[in-house]
Amino acid sequence: xxxxxxxxEGITGYIYRNAFHKxxxxxxxxxxxxxxxxxxxxxxxxxxxxxxxxxxNKGLVLVPQILANNPDDFLLAAKYIKDLGYSEVNLxxxxxxxTVVAKRKGSGLLGDTDLLLRMLDKIYETTDMKISIKTRxxxxxxxxxxxxxxxxxxxxVYELIIxxxxxxxxxxxTPNMEMFDYAAxxxxxxxxxxxxxxxxxxxxxxxxxxxxxxxxxxGRGFLQNPFLAWDVQGINVNNMEAxxxxxxxxxxxxxxxxxLEALKKFHDEVLERYEEYMSGDKPxxxxxxxxxxxMINIFDEEKYGKKIKKAEKLSVYKEVxxxxxxxxxxx
Numbered sequence: 001x002x003x004x005x006x007x008x009e010g011i012t013g014y015i016y017r018n019a020f021h022k023x024x025x026x027x028x029x030x031x032x033x034x035x036x037x038x039x040x041x042x043x044x045x046x047x048x049x050x051x052x053x054x055x056x057n058k059g060l061v062l063v064p065q066i067l068a069n070n071p072d073d074f075l076l077a078a079k080y081i082k083d084l085g086y087s088e089v090n091l092x093x094x095x096x097x098x099t100v101v102a103k104r105k106g107s108g109l110l111g112d113t114d115l116l117l118r119m120l121d122k123i124y125e126t127t128d129m130k131i132s133i134k135t136r137x138x139x140x141x142x143x144x145x146x147x148x149x150x151x152x153x154x155x156x157v158y159e160l161i162i163x164x165x166x167x168x169x170x171x172x173x174t175p176n177m178e179m180f181d182y183a184a185x186x187x188x189x190x191x192x193x194x195x196x197x198x199x200x201x202x203x204x205x206x207x208x209x210x211x212x213x214x215x216x217x218x219g220r221g222f223l224q225n226p227f228l229a230w231d232v233q234g235i236n237v238n239n240m241e242a243x244x245x246x247x248x249x250x251x252x253x254x255x256x257x258x259x260l261e262a263l264k265k266f267h268d269e270v271l272e273r274y275e276e277y278m279s280g281d282k283p284x285x286x287x288x289x290x291x292x293x294x295m296i297n298i299f300d301e302e303k304y305g306k307k308i309k310k311a312e313k314l315s316v317y318k319e320v321x322x323x324x325x326x327x328x329x330x331x
Contacts, residue, residue, distance in 0.1 A: 001207045002029040003232055004161075006194060006219030007065055009034045011290055014056040015273040021060045023266035024226045027233030029215065031060055032134070035067035035092045037105075038077035054085055063132065065090040069105045069115065071122035078127055088130035088158060091123075094194075096136070096167045107167035110148055111139035117151050130158040134194070134217075137179045138166040145179050149186060157189040159214055164195055171220075180210075190214040197221050200231040223294035226266065227259055263298075264325050267291075271318075281314045288317065299328045 005012065005020075005028050012020075017031055036048045050056060052064045064081050066089055068074040078089050093116075095106030102108065109116050123131060133152065138144030144166075152160055162183055164175040175195040183191060193210065194217035197203050206216055221228050229235075270291065274284045289309060296305035304324040311317040 001203075001211075001213065002215035003027055003229070004029060004192065004194075004215050004217040005031045005222055005229075006217045007032045007034040008219055008223065011223065012219075014051050014053075015277065016270055016291070017057070017060065017062075019266050019269040019273065020222070020226065020229075022269065023262050024222075024229040025060060027229040027235055029061065031057075031062050032090055032217075033062060033064045035065045035095065035106075036077055036081075037067045038073040040073070041076075043077040043080040052081065052084070052086075062086075063088050063090050065092050065134070067092045067095060067100065067105050069103065069109050069119065071119045071126070074119070074123055075126055078123075078129055078131075082127075082129055086129075088132060090132045090134055090161075093133055093135040094163050096170045101139070101167060107136045107139055110136060110144065110167070113144075113147055113151060116148075117154075120151065120155050124155045132159040132161060133157050134161040135163070136167055137162065137164050137176060137183075140166060140168060142166055142176050142179050145182065146186075149183060153186075153188040155189075159192055160187060160189045161192040161194050161217055164193075184210055184212070192217055194219070198224060198228070200228065203228075203232040220294065223291070225298050226263065226295070227298075259330055260325065263295075263330075267295075267321065275314075281312075284314060285311065285317055298330055299324065300331050301328045304328065 005017075012031075012034060021028065021031070033052050036044055036052070038044065044052075052062060064086060066074055066077050068077070068091075074091065081089055092106055093109055097106065100106040100108060104112055104115065109119075135148070135152075138148065160183075162180060164177060164180040165171070165173065180193065191210075191213055192215045193206055193213055197206065197216060197218045198221040203216060206213070218228065218232075271284070271288060274287050278284050278287075292305060292308050296302055296308070304320060307320045308317060311320055
């Protein structure tokens, strides 16, 4: 079962992506970029180009994601991306953001099936790139999904990645597995599952129940617990350490120390790259605090999360994080 890293806007850019892949990415088959939103005669902004440029994504497989409701905008961006050397792009039909949906983009486009059909018809007729789709099961009601799936079935979707919630649910409630079952039985295209996979047990359950899936996509699960990438692919930390000759300590103790060391190296690299890229304390702190909103949950003591949130200077932040890694254990 392949494993994909879902994009999260503002967090999983190339700096985070490279550091994660270096530390934990042996279990990741593909990364998907935060969405590119092309405009008239502007396929990518300088920031978007920097994020997906091959020079900034060496050693990993990246699929650029496009957010659009106009086939010409999509095709313009896709051509530019193809010229960079990519063979696959992903159409975002899942973003639930209010500003996105108001423009009939992301999951907002699911509410206008006529426009969706016209757009897909021109896209698949025009380009020879592999086009995967990341979608929700509807905009306002799960009952919209059979019609939406029938539209997808008309086209050679390279991979259909389904997050089984409607737009209005955002990321709350329980994924609608009844509708995912419907997709598994009726889709003519390869399927990938996305949604609420935060443990190896959940991953294994999905893999066993839906063994025809091309892959499982995980986003917040990796942010909350980077070691999940190792767990779902069966990468054994103890075996890794044994190759280095570090076998004198008890197995469980060695494993926790190894994970803590890997996490610290990952954190330090992300911080160092942001400091190189950004000017001043505030933007760097904003980025790092976003990361800790998720990552603090894997430590056995959460009081440091409040200290990190209150830090207004990088020097203070670094001291708090130093204390965290020295004094706290992983759950």
